[in-house]
Amino acid sequence: MKIADDILYVGVNDHEIDLFEGQYVVPNGMAYNSYLILDDKIAVMDAADARFCDAWLANLEAALGGRTPDYLIVQHMEPDHSGSVDAFARRWPDAAIVATAKAFSMMQQFFGTDYAARRVVAAEGSELPLGRHVLRFVTAPMVHWPEVMVTYDAAEKLLFSADAFGKFGALDAGEPWTDEARRYYIGIVGKYGAQVRTLMKKAEGLEIGTVCPLHGPVLRGEALAQALALYAKWASYEPEESGVLVAYSSVYGHTKTAAELLAAKLREKGCAVETRDLARCDLAEAVAQAFRLPALVLATTTYNAEIYPAMKRFIDGLTEHSYQNRHVGLIENGSWAPTAAKGMLKLLENSKNLEILQPTVTLRGALSADSEAQLDALAEAIAG
């Protein structure tokens, strides 16, 4: 695949993986992107997961057509990309390795060597001339590890963006960008919005027509403009559009009935509503929906004097990714001592700028006239 006349795609698709980072379901697999710049000097942009080392090296050899790479540029040391760095270093012993100082420290940790005799240490703004292309390195700490840098090529107005602007899914998945990019972003770097905003600020000074991420498709034109607009919202913890997520867990169905009745009432009032059964859905997708929308209703049962485990895991998923700036409503259920609302509030106490909507709805087992009246009031508070 050609990215430009002298820039080729040499990455690999992974359809064997079940859980990315050991936790995210990826039904359409994953792509580990790598690019080859064929100039007077030849540079390879990042490697691939070790499980796909042979396939990546084969792609690289085919694209090189007998030439020898001068540089391997390692933008990020997470093993989904760096797992094949040492195999590259052994295959082409005269090639230099280019990375930040922190990345070389991590190479020592992962590979037992920091390639001292053949390394080029990249720093903020440092440049690597290849010929027509002059690569400029821009540090991007915590997007998504501390050693990360991205790389700008002014000749093609192209940014190699490391994990930024990536998505779940192999390149041949043929799926839209937004949903899997959102689930990826919130899961992988959602906690580091401030650092993403810093990187975007640095990128404002660059003329960028193409973004080449380490996962997902190359972005240009309208797709790139849309991705940039979404990143600006995600990194600022702003919702994308109006709507409500009703997220519930239910033991015998009464809490689910209340949650679905609230959803119906909200739809009658013209709200766009998503519902998720937290014991059965992909929690990472549910968390991403909570970030997409401005309002969230949490409905759960009291359990072991706390809250139901699926709801606890969901709220942990929100708070560990810095959930903030939203409206939250609560529905609790408890047959003898309902304390779920108190428990949910406790888990959310460190989240910034949450407005807790009134009233909290309390069920004592099944829905009653009183609790349905509370649902009406909550629906009014959300839609009103």
Ligand code: FEO
């Ligand atoms: Fe795709 Fe943070 O590695």
